[in-house]
Amino acid sequence: MKTFRMDRTAFKAQTAVEAANHAQYYIKLSWQQRLQIAFYLNSIAFNFSLDNPPRMDKTKFKATSRT
Template sequence: MATYRLDRTSFKAQTVSEAADHASYYKKLSWVERLKIAAYLNSVAFDYAEGHPPKIDKTKFRAHSRSANG
């Protein structure tokens, strides 16, 4: 297992209220920028290369017709 080290130069000291105020920053971003951030966070959380999400296992799903005749 890899050993990760915290890069302490990437962070700054903040008060609790400053650190908790994420909404005001993200509300200023466009929806495209927020989507890019969400894609990056998903890649980190689920451990895949950014921009290359894993393929869906389509054998786990089935499609059903919702028509009245079927």
Template sequence: MSDSPKKFRLDRTAFEARNASEQVNYGKVYQNTTWQERLRIHQYLNSIAYGYDLDNPPRMDKTFFQIKTRK
């Protein structure tokens, strides 16, 4: 996964309003990728957005959650 930054880029300043037909065409680019490649793209963009290292993501804090039985 360390090669992902070479392939993808997150531009936080970019925003482009599209109409419905333009949005359909935009989505077709990602339809040709495998689900594994889309997952890698998602993981890379999350690492950029939340500021963590892609090769060493933070661990989930499991002390925050509780298990309770419902009556």
């Protein structure tokens, strides 16, 4: 299995005040817009294309009925 590493050069260190200012911007966005931003940041951190994201290995999970 390939290990993925976050590209730490794509981000910058911030003070708590600077980070708090960003929160005010993101809180005004809809949850769909925030999800798109999170997906974009994950694609950068784990180096995958937005057009071709990695697939989940569905053989590791199993659904069963509770009846």
